[in-house]
Amino acid sequence: MTAPADLREELAGLADTALLHRCAGLRPGAVTTPLAAAKHALRALAHRWLDLHREVHLHDGELDRLTQEQAPELRAAFGVGPDTAAELLIVAGDNPRRVHSEAAFAALCGVAPLPASSGQTTRHRLNRGGHRHANAALYRVVIVRMRWHPATLAYTKRRLAEGKTKAEIIRCLKRYVAREAFRHLLHRSGVDASPPAA
Secondary structure (H helix, E strand, O other): OOOOHHHHHHHOOOOHHHHHHHHHOOOOOOOOOHHHHHHHHHHHHHHHHHHHHHHHHHHHHHHHHHHHHHOHHHHHOOOOOHHHHHHHHHHHOOOHHHOOOHHHHHHHOOOOOEEOOEOOEOOEEOOOOOOHHHHHHHHHHHHHHHHHOHHHHHHHHHHHHOOOOHHHHHHHHHHHHHHHHHHHHHHHHOOOOOOOOO
16 A cells, blocks of 8 residues: 555556465565565565465365364264364363263353243353353354255254244254264264263
């Protein structure tokens, strides 16, 4: 925005990727004029962005490999990508058996329903506690499923017809996804799903 007019006109109208590559290819020469200083700064920023972008792709590839290796069934679940699987694996830890039931796992993720009834109205509300990153991961899965998963689309349509709000439907779906994820995590660890003996 503050670059000299000639440089602004040269870069105007370029899409983001083309703009980055054009800026990375600028040749400022000796920094003795405002134009050269602007080119120098834009070139440095473009190189930094491209380097970080390559690094992000490198880390994403490694995260994809690790989550596929550690929890292939969880990764195969609809809407579960590397980031979501990683968050749930972190919450479960090395020993998912320490979480004694899928209900406890749901509470740990902050998706266990809380009673919010009043008078003759029986309802539940979203849980504001629990591990917020795990909760956000489950939310992402639910949003993807509400957009693309046929069974979830049918469920959402049915519950809307019953008078449920979108927030209530999301709460129910997050609880369902937590249950499904817990089963996959237990299967991954090779332990029995039953609670430990007292």
